[in-house]
Amino acid sequence: MSISKKRKVSRKGLITKLDTIFSKYIRLYHYNAEAGYVECVTCKTKKLSIKDIHNGHFMSRRYYPTRWDENNCKPQCASCNTYNQGRQYLFSLHLGAELSYEVYKKSRIRKTYSNEELEALVDYYKQALDLLVSVKFKGVIP
Numbered sequence: 003m004s005i006s007k008k009r010k011v012s013r014k015g016l017i018t019k020l021d022t023i024f025s026k027y028i029r030l031y032h033y034n035a036e037a038g039y040v041e042c043v044t045c046k047t048k049k050l051s052i053k054d055i056h057n058g059h060f061m062s063r064r065y066y067p068t069r070w071d072e073n074n075c076k077p078q079c080a081s082c083n084t085y086n087q088g089r090q091y092l093f094s095l096h097l098g099a100e101l102s103y104e105v106y107k108k109s110r111i112r113k114t115y116s117n118e119e120l121e122a123l124v125d126y127y128k129q130a131l132d133l134l135v136s137v138k139f140k141g142v143i144p
Contacts, residue, residue: 011121013117013120016117016120016121016124017120019124020070020120020123020124020127021063021069023124023127023128023131024057024070024075024123024127025056025057026052026131027127027130027131027134028057028072028075028076028077029052029055029056029057029077030052030131030134030135030138030139030143031072031134032076032077033052033077033138035138035139038050040052040055040077041077042055042058042077042078042079042082043058043076043077043078043092043093043096044058044078044079044082044088044089044092044093044096045079045081045082045089045092047079047081047082049079052143054079054080055077055078055079055080056077056078056079056080056083056084057075057076057077057078058075058076058077058078058082058083058088058093059074059075059088060074060075060076060088060090060093060094060097060102060105061074061105061106061109062088062109065109065110066113066114066115067108067109067110067111067113068105068108068109070123070127071105071108073097073101073104073105074105074108074109076093076096078093
C-alpha cells in the first residue's frame with residue numbers, strides 16, 4: 003500500500019477556489035429567502051436564482067486588499083457588472099460616501115496574500131457558506 007500525498011494547490015488555483023466560494027457566499031448572503039430572489043444593488047433587478055446574478059465589486063478585483071472584502075462586494079446583474087463596468091457611481095451610492103471612501107482607501111494599500119493566508123480565507127468562507135446554507139436555506143441552494 004502506498005501513502006498518497008495531498009497534492010499542493012497552486013497559487014492561481016487557490017485564488018480561483020477562493021473567488022468561487024466567496025462569490026457564492028456573497029450572492030447567498032444577500033438572497034432574500036422569504037421573497038425568493040436576490041436584487042442587483044445598482045439597478046434593483048430581481049433574480050430568482052443566484053446563478054443569474056454576479057458578485058459585483060465596487061473597487062475592481064485587481065485590487066487584492068478589497069477583492070475578498072465583504073464591504074466591497076454586493077450582488078449585481080450581468081448587465082450592470084459586465085456590460086456597464088460595474089456602474090461604480092451607483093454602487094457607491096448604495097455603499098454611502100463614508101464606506102465608499104474607506105473601501106477606496108483600503109484598495110490602494112499594497113497587499114500580497116501568502117498561500118497560507120489564501121488557504122485560511124478558503125477555509126473561513128467554506129465554513130461560513132456551509133453555515134449559511136444550513137441555517138438560511140435548510141440545505142437547499144436556490
